[in-house]
Amino acid sequence: MHYNNKDEKEFPESVLEQLRKNDIECNFIKSEVVIKFDNLTNDQALDMLLPSDIARVKSFERIGHIGNVILTSKRAHLNLLPEHDLYKKEIGRLIIEKNPGIRTVVNKMDKIDTTFRFFAMELIAGEYDMLAKVKEENCIFEFDFSKVYWNSRLQHEHKRLVDTFKPGDLFAGVGPFAIPAGKKECIVYANDLNPESFKYLQRNIKLNKFVHCFNMDAKEFIAESTGYLTNSEFDHYIMNLPASATSFLKEFNKLTFAKPPTIHCYLFAPKNSQDKEIVEESYGKEITGEVSVHQVRSVAPNKDMFCCSFRMPKSV
Structure with a gap:
């Protein structure tokens, strides 16, 4: 039996004794694991990008939404907080790098049009392309999501x-x-x-x-x-x-x-x-x-x- 651990003392002594009673040979092997950017999930990469005292940016999935990010077609739509302002360009580039299908990342700004009730959008990474096509309940919807509410x-x-x-x-x-x-x-x-x-x-x-x-x-x-x-x-x-x-x-x-x-x-x-x-x-x-x-x-x-x-x- 091989148990990989950086510190032998972290292994429960009771488990070790039980193994020895059953005549099982135990060997400790110290190993080093190198985690590259490609090995990180989207959440992990964002967590490493931002200082620990700043609110986390939630992840997303390709169809629908999770947390404060919505993906429409090949676009990621974020609701970033003011404290993210210094990092929003890096956040946008990271999302594109970690998600090959995304070519546009936008952030919803606080300013809302008082007459037509849609939020202003700012491009933070990728190409400016606000035209989206969405399928909902077997119906197709096309719109510019920087000018209408969806x-x-x-x-x-x-x-x-x-x-x-x-x-x-x-x-x-x-x-x-x-x-x-x-x-x-x-x-x-x-x-x-x-x-x-x-x-x-x-x-x-x-x-x-x-x-x-x-x-x-x-x-x-x-x-x-x-x-x-x-x-x-x-x-x-x-x-x-x-x-x-x-x-x-x-x-x-x-x-x-x-x-x-x-x-x-x-x-x-x-x-x-x-x-x-x-x-x-x-x-x-x-x-x-x-x-x-x-x-x-x-x-x-x-x-x-x-x-x-x-x-x-x-x-x-």
């Missing part, structure tokens, strides 16, 4: 909601709700104020079909939505911009429906908060009947993203 973490939420409804989509973005719903042969009217989102929504519709799209302010879209359908009405309105969706709820009070639709309103709220009350305060009316509040994900230590689904009160 979050792969919401894939399961998209599926959860699409599985429950027929037509209607508000704040559609590049279509993560609208296009899968259209593929189910729902009648979908999708709106987004961001011209870039609208452009890629149109492109994605050509790839996947089935959706009518609009580039309007949400208030205008809600006001005109009841005139889009001739002999029927929407079953669902999806308001999936959690930062401000609740502020548009009062627009529904101006409409008349023969059959009140179900509203799916996304919002940010403190953990364990009464989300129904937050929606009612914005809506200006008490929500009666069945209300479903679904926790989508945690976005901060005391902040969650929720989806509050309810049927519009008949009093409207």
Whole structure:
């Protein structure tokens, strides 16, 4: 039996005695192991790059995400902290060196566009190529992820909601709700104020079909939505911009429906908060009947993203 160890004293004495009782010959061999860059995992290489007093940069996988890194096609998308600023170029180059399939590494900056709600991106390594193609629920999405909002973490939420409804989509973005719903042969009217989102929504519709799209302010879209359908009405309105969706709820009070639709309103709220009350305060009316509040994900230590689904009160 050979046991490789730099220090003989580290080997448990009890194990050694047991081996000797069984007449097993034991030999200690001192050996040196040389670990090269190619032998390191992505996490190990990043840990060696950064000082010990700086927060670690999480690793990632090729499809989807782990921690604070998202990979889209041949691009790595990082959410670095301010303390990483001095090392971000080296972090980017290391990711490219350790992952041959990646040619572009970008970092999401803190600055967010207040009108269209997407984060500014900075290139930290590789070539500037922001055009991405993503497959989700057998649908193809193409977009410039430096100009539109896309979050792969919401894939399961998209599926959860699409599985429950027929037509209607508000704040559609590049279509993560609208296009899968259209593929189910729902009648979908999708709106987004961001011209870039609208452009890629149109492109994605050509790839996947089935959706009518609009580039309007949400208030205008809600006001005109009841005139889009001739002999029927929407079953669902999806308001999936959690930062401000609740502020548009009062627009529904101006409409008349023969059959009140179900509203799916996304919002940010403190953990364990009464989300129904937050929606009612914005809506200006008490929500009666069945209300479903679904926790989508945690976005901060005391902040969650929720989806509050309810049927519009008949009093409207």
